[in-house]
Each structure stands twice: as C-alpha cells, then as structure tokens.
Amino acid sequence: MSEANTRETSPWQPSACILCECNCGIEIQLGGEGDRRLTRVRGDKAHPASEGYACEKPSRLDFYQNDPERLTKPLRRRADGTFEEIEWETAIREVAERFLAIREEHGGEAIFYYGGGGQGNHLPGAYSTSLRSTLGSRYRSNALAQEKTGEAWSQQKC
Numbered sequence: 001m002s003e004a005n006t007r008e009t010s011p012w013q014p015s016a017c018i019l020c021e022c023n024c025g026i027e028i029q030l031g032g033e034g035d036r037r038l039t040r041v042r043g044d045k046a047h048p049a050s051e052g053y054a055c056e057k058p059s060r061l062d063f064y065q066n067d068p069e070r071l072t073k074p075l076r077r078r079a080d081g082t083f084e085e086i087e088w089e090t091a092i093r094e095v096a097e098r099f100l101a102i103r104e105e106h107g108g109e110a111i112f113y114y115g116g117g118g119q120g121n122h123l124p125g126a127y128s129t130s131l132r133s134t135l136g137s138r139y140r141s142n143a144l145a146q147e148k149t150g151e152a153w154s155q156q157k158c
C-alpha cells in the first residue's frame, strides 16, 4: 500500500482541472488538515460540462503542485547565463519597463502576444485585451494555433 493510501485524508472536495482549456470538474482529497498534498483525484460527476470525465493528466496534479523543484518565484537571468530568484513586484516592474521601452522605440506592433489559448495558459486571456490595448500590441497567437488547431476547427473555438 502506498504512503498516500495510509495517510489521513480530507473529504472529497470539488475543484477544477487547469491542465487544458476544458477545465473538467474534478474532486480531490487532501492529505489531512493543513496538508497541501493531493492524495486522490477523480472526475466530478456533478459537473455540468464534464459529467465525471477526467483524462489521465489530473492524476499527476500533486506532482505539478508540490514538486520541490516547482518554480514559485520569478527567475531573472544574470549576464553569465545563470538565474536568480526575484520578487514578483520586481519582476512585474522590470517587465513593464521593458515593454514600455519597446513601445517607445519601435511602437506597440513590435510586441507579439502569445497566450490565452489552452494547455494551462488560458487564464491570462482574461487580461490580455486590456494589456494589448495599453501596449498597442496588434499581433497575437496561442496554443490553439499549434497542437490544438484541429480541435479548434472541429469545435469552432477560434
């Protein structure tokens, strides 16, 4: 029996898988009070869209969330090619400064937006319109233009 099966677990709790744009409903069990380990994951039959379906990927959600090598802070590349952790406020300020400098020198059309598609990068799509408008960015793409092209056509998601 695995360690996960011998530990105390929480009741099943509703959540959603964020590993692709379908956002299937899932139910999860945590490893007990204050424990962030996801010990069990299953499809949520009460979810109105996915109706209990879940592919194999959310069974690895605990690995993605709790892997000790998971990045939890922005990394800034040093001149020698190595990376250093920096605070979010620093990263956001520096990225904003770089964007504004590009817009100032080359115009917003020089800034290409990639995001807002599936495969876990769709959440920023909610903010992309205002960001692109502020920057004057004109060109964009996302994962639907690559491995999801067939799905996008068949489901008219473009």
Ligand code: SF4
Pocket (backbone or CB within 6 Å): 017, 018, 019, 020, 021, 022, 023, 024, 053, 054, 055, 056, 057, 058
């Ligand atoms: S990765 Fe699988 S379970 Fe997760 S949202 Fe996509 S299809 Fe659903």
